[in-house]
Amino acid sequence: MTKNQSKKTRRHDRILDVLKVDPAKRVSELAHELNVSAETIRRDLAELDAAGSIRRTYGGAVRTSNLEPALSDRLKLHVEERERIAGAAVELLDGIESLYVGGGATTLQVARALKSVNRHMTILTASFQVALELAANPLFDVISLPGNVELQEGLVHGPETLRFISEYNVHCTIMGASAVDEIGVSEALPSAAGVYTAMIGQAQQTIVVADHSKMGMKSLKRILRWNEDTSLVTDAPLSGEISQSLSGKGVKVRIA
Known part of the structure; x- marks a missing residue:
């Protein structure tokens, strides 16, 4: 050499x-x-x-990678952007009474913004930290899902989790993303991917919250394909390819 x-x-x-x-x-x-x-x-x-x-x-x-840093590391990245995304996402929840919330750094910011809402909501989550944040609001009924513990991400998963999700139909699911592309959203952790797919399937609409670093990426497991019942809240304008695809599928996009 x-x-x-x-x-x-x-x-x-x-x-x-x-x-x-x-x-x-x-x-x-x-x-x-x-x-x-x-x-x-x-x-x-x-x-x-x-x-x-x-x-x-x-x-x-x-x-390019099918892996993400641990949640504790991701919480240190893009904090201001995620706070803006969280505030914009909560504004979309006017009239929403029941909600699934996924795990991850951005959804934790959503929970922190959401806990100041002054009305009743029923919220189900697989994330320990999200549940603890939301439980601080006495107007919320917060349901922590059962299941096997995934310590690195602070989530539960497995057959018991999926059975529990199947029993609750909600108005909306708020979901983070390992990767976002013109087709939809994908997740790096297989155990989480199954939980998130089930949550999306039980909701009338889905709001995806993801910062600019997730755009144009693909990860291990596809959990959502864009459709007219989905919204994306992000912090920067989308690339032409992604923007055109989402517009054609009727996806509502909000830049925080």
Whole structure:
């Protein structure tokens, strides 16, 4: 390996490490962080994209993976964006009396915004943290689903969880996402994917809450395909391909 090849390899490894922490870095940010030109970064990203290590996006890149960081790590990322998304999502719940809430960093922000609502709601969730946040509101009937514990994500799952979900029809499900593309939403954790799919199936409508880092990505298990009964709340304008697909399927999009 030549000296130049070695430098490039180290730079490629560094780019992948950076994208693992922040999955939606801009070219300008990567160039500044690695102390190289934007043109060098663009060439590196093109090579990593060709190798399947990343997926190029407008102005940057995202790392391709079927895995997500642990919830405790994700809670530190995109906090302001997720707070805006949560506030906008709660505004869509006017008149909603019953609700499923999924797990994840963004849905936890939704729970924090939702607990100040001054009316009765029945809320079912598989997430321990979401249940604890919402239980602080005495007007809410909060039902924590039974099942096997998935400690890293703070969720329950399994056959007992799915049976319980099947007994409750709700007005709306609020769902986070590991990945969002022009087809729909996918989830990295198989055990969670089954729970989320069941929740969506028992709701009249679904609101997906996802920040910009999830856009244009695919993950392990598809949990939702876009349709006229779904809404997406995000923090940045969508790419042309995704925007056109959602518009054609009647999906309501709100930019927080």
